[in-house]
Amino acid sequence: MKRLAVAKFAHESNSFTPGETTEADFRAYGWHLGNEAPQRYAGTRTSMGAVLDFTAAHPDWQATFLTCASANPAGPVADAVYEKILGEILDGLRGQQWDAVYLCLHGAMLRASNPMADEEIIERVRKVIGRTPLGISYDLHGNLGEKQIKAATVAVGYKTHPHVDMYETTEKTLRLLTRAVDGKIRPVGALARVEALFPSVNMRTTGDGPMAEMEAIAQAAEKKYGVLDVTVFGGFPYADTPYAGGSIMVHADGDEALAQKVAREVADEMLRLAPKFQMELPTPDEAIRKALASPPGCAVVLENSDNPGSGGIGDTPGLFRALIDAEPDVPTAFAFFRDEAVVAEAHKAGVGAVLDITLGGKLSDLFGPPVAVKGRVTMLTDGRFKNVGPMSTHLEVSLGRTALLDVNGIKVILTEHCVSPNDPGFLLMHGIDPSKLRLLCVKAKNHIRAGILPYVKTMIDCDAPGPATIDMRNFRFRHLPQALMPN
Numbered sequence: 001m002k003r004l005a006v007a008k009f010a011h012e013s014n015s016f017t018p019g020e021t022t023e024a025d026f027r028a029y030g031w032h033l034g035n036e037a038p039q040r041y042a043g044t045r046t047s048m049g050a051v052l053d054f055t056a057a058h059p060d061w062q063a064t065f066l067t068c069a070s071a072n073p074a075g076p077v078a079d080a081v082y083e084k085i086l087g088e089i090l091d092g093l094r095g096q097q098w099d100a101v102y103l104c105l106h107g108a109m110l111r112a113s114n115p116m117a118d119e120e121i122i123e124r125v126r127k128v129i130g131r132t133p134l135g136i137s138y139d140l141h142g143n144l145g146e147k148q149i150k151a152a153t154v155a156v157g158y159k160t161h162p163h164v165d166m167y168e169t170t171e172k173t174l175r176l177l178t179r180a181v182d183g184k185i186r187p188v189g190a191l192a193r194v195e196a197l198f199p200s201v202n203m204r205t206t207g208d209g210p211m212a213e214m215e216a217i218a219q220a221a222e223k224k225y226g227v228l229d230v231t232v233f234g235g236f237p238y239a240d241t242p243y244a245g246g247s248i249m250v251h252a253d254g255d256e257a258l259a260q261k262v263a264r265e266v267a268d269e270m271l272r273l274a275p276k277f278q279m280e281l282p283t284p285d286e287a288i289r290k291a292l293a294s295p296p297g298c299a300v301v302l303e304n305s306d307n308p309g310s311g312g313i314g315d316t317p318g319l320f321r322a323l324i325d326a327e328p329d330v331p332t333a334f335a336f337f338r339d340e341a342v343v344a345e346a347h348k349a350g351v352g353a354v355l356d357i358t359l360g361g362k363l364s365d366l367f368g369p370p371v372a373v374k375g376r377v378t379m380l381t382d383g384r385f386k387n388v389g390p391m392s393t394h395l396e397v398s399l400g401r402t403a404l405l406d407v408n409g410i411k412v413i414l415t416e417h418c419v420s421p422n423d424p425g426f427l428l429m430h431g432i433d434p435s436k437l438r439l440l441c442v443k444a445k446n447h448i449r450a451g452i453l454p455y456v457k458t459m460i461d462c463d464a465p466g467p468a469t470i471d472m473r474n475f476r477f478r479h480l481p482q483a484l485m486p487n
């Protein structure tokens with residue numbers, strides 16, 4: 001029986017989100033020890049779900065789950081919780097004989113004292129496990145450095161955005177890792193950087209955008225050169241690190257020069273396409289006007305700049321203010337504000353109560369002042385649902401407690417936790433069927449498309465002040481390479 005150690009420490013950190021990501025944030029999202037992870041992820045289309053299925057299909061391998069921790073994208077990870085989680089993983093690895101180690105990382109983590117936090121994880125893990133084969137999976141938005149490629153035996157990143165291939169990515173990582181352990185392949189990796197900062201709003205692999213083109217180029221190169229894997233990293237531009245920007249990671253079987261050649265070739269293609277990634281977005285009021293004039297069916301306006309999946313805080317008021325001002329006379333919903341105080345007030349007052357409140361602009365005054373409204377409480381929930389869409393299908397999600405308010409005829413969802421409304425279950429659990437709406441305003445970016453497209457007719461991205469705005473000229477970068485500075 002061969003022994004596989006499994007650990008996850010994943011975070012996408014936004015340097016411009018107010019505050020740090022704390023222990024409480026990891027506890028709220030997912031911090032599992034030992035057998036808790038198999039219990040949570042069994043039967044889900046997630047990385048850990050793939051580990052469970054892989055070991056079930058390969059009885060010669062036995063997985064031991066160490067710490068599996070992740071939190072919603074937000075500010076850099078506080079040093080104390082970083083040390084605690086990594087310390088747990090290192091303690092779990094120490095003093096034991098492993099045949100292989102699998103790490104599930106994001107690739108765009110910052111810790112408060114180090115903008116290359118993933119590299120630090122890998123280096124410290126390497127110190128403990130010596131030459132034991134190490135396989136790593138990454139998100140497509142990873143910002144990677146050369147050292148972490150060299151330190152891993154093999155690594156694979158997502159190929160889709162929305163990320164509907166988390167499961168397949170881990171499955172491929174484990175397949176390559178275990179074949180390397182068995183001496184059937186000898187993976188060697190290379191990384192080629194692309195000197196450009198890519199806005200994540202235009203990084204979908206569905207349709208005919210530039211990222212879809214890049215994935216096709218990468219797949220063709222993988223086939224043409226017979227290499228083990230070609231991964232395109234769009235990077236996460238809001239993580240201020242020397243490793244920001246796009247990059248191409250290639251693993252070949254025993255031929256490092258080939259891996260380098262393929263990586264450089266695909267990176268050159270990405271640099272050629274870089275101008276196609278740039279785009280301009282309408283303001284919230286322009287987007288709402290466009291939505292109301294769109295063909296019949298539900299039109300969705302996406303407030304990209306406060307998407308929790310990009311480090312949004314669920315609190316910027318830009319789109320909501322424009323929605324209130326627009327006074328839409330059609331079935332309309334707004335998802336969401338993270339507002340613990342108003343949720344508590346609503347639960348105390350009960351269904352039917354009318355609250356005199358302000359929404360948005362409370363966690364930070366950087367993105368605009370709060371909006372004063374009256375809201376009637378129409379539903380109260382415990383905020384728990386299971387994903388029904390194609391991303392992390394069947395995984396249970398907790399929004400904390402929630403309240404549904406009627407504000408001037410608009411259904412407004414308030415939550416205690418800051419979670420992207422990517423899965424239709426977020427709306428359905430509040431009795432909102434998107435196909436019955438005319439206008440849906442959401443704090444979300446690309447991932448929502450994976451699940452919501454069957455319900456809606458039109459999707460319109462907009463930009464407003466927020467920690468994930470497409471206009472990065474006002475952000476003060478400290479670690480970004482000079483050539484990548486937004487101007």
Ligand SMILES: [Zn+2]
Pocket residue numbers: 139140141163
């Ligand atoms: Zn991502």
